[in-house]
Amino acid sequence: MTHLLQRRTLLVLLLALLATACGPREKLFAAPTNVGGVLVSVYDAKVKRHQLWVKMNVENVLDVPVVIDRDLMAVRLPGGEMLPRASGVTTQHKPYVLNPGERRQVHVDFRSPDHDLTTVGTTTLVITGVRVEGTAEPLATGEIALGRSPQPVHHAKTTQPAKPRSVPKAETSTLPEPRPEARQRMVAVDLRALDARNFEALDGTRLEQAMVVRLVQDGFAVVSPEEAQADPSISVVAVRVDDEGQVVLERALGRDILRRETAANGVPLEELHLELAQKASDLASLSISQASKD
Structure with missing residues (x-):
């Protein structure tokens, strides 16, 4: 009788474990x-x-x-x-x-x-x-x-191999000159709103796409100082255009995100900070140039 109870108990335990292992994904x-x-x-x-x-x-x-x-x-x-x-x-x-x-x-x-x-x-x-x-x-x-819900698709789905394109080097690319009336004003570029059409409107290169993707992944958006002041918790890179038409870093927030990236990859914090700021500045310059053509 004792052996029968032990066998039944063992069977119940095995069935419970099996039910847990086969649970829904x-x-x-x-x-x-x-x-x-x-x-x-x-x-x-x-x-x-x-x-x-x-x-x-x-x-x-x-x-x-x-x-x-x-x-x-x-x-x-x-x-x-x-x-x-x-x-x-x-x-x-x-x-x-x-x-x-x-x-x-x-x-x-x-x-x-x-x-x-x-x-x-x-x-x-x-x-x-x-x-x-x-x-x-x-x-x-x-x-x-x-996530638990479908995400918006930011890249076109391709069924054929993508046509290879050269990635220009940042140090050799020439940024277009912004309009005179665009000088001495803050530039607001919401990177989270950019999609494939916006990439083509900028200049369509893989370099620009990589810049935007990297900034979005690190939680950055290029916004106006007013927006940054209104909500200091958001991660932003704010830039402005000076008298010479150069895009200048105004402020960079979201330091916790930078520290997280630094810890994961061993990249010096200030080096990563400058890299992201430069990418944001380049993107803002291209955005100003495109706006002047419209």
Whole structure:
């Protein structure tokens, strides 16, 4: 009789464990994001208790081969904790090489024994393992929010390989001269509102797209000082145009975001601050020039 009760108890426990393991997976959504010239489109993401699975298409839109190291991908929880790729902790996978215009599927998974990932809120997929073949430095750090509702698509969906385009170097690009009447006034450019049409209106290069994507990923928007003053909690880069027609950094907020980026990649805080400020200034100059043509 005792053995029968023990067997029944064990059977009940096994059924309970099986029911837990086979529980439903909650679907997540993400917007396509350009990471240093690689378009990342999440097409299947699911979460269940302590596990998260992400399937994505990665497409090289540069004119040089790039390397994708999936073992360097991670997930950041709302509290700031980083989860490394689960299957990349004890084993290493050979990085993918994508030729210009090439696209392939990448699957990654993450585990967190200490957190129920279905209740922690919005998680962020962090992509750092993207670099040009033959180089060691990463092209960019991409952050893709994984939310419970479908995200707006900011990039056109392509079924054919993207036509490779050269990425001009920032130090050799010539910024157009702004109108005289645009001088001595603040420039307001809301980066969160830019889409593919706005990219074409600026100048349509991959460089400008990468600049905007990087600023948006870091939580920045170029706004007027009045807007910044009204809500000091928003992350902004405010710029102005001086008498010489040069775009000058007025103020930069959102230091907590910079510190988070610095801690993740070991980039000096001031160096990253200046880099983002320069990108914002360049973008504002192009916006002023385009406005003068309209």
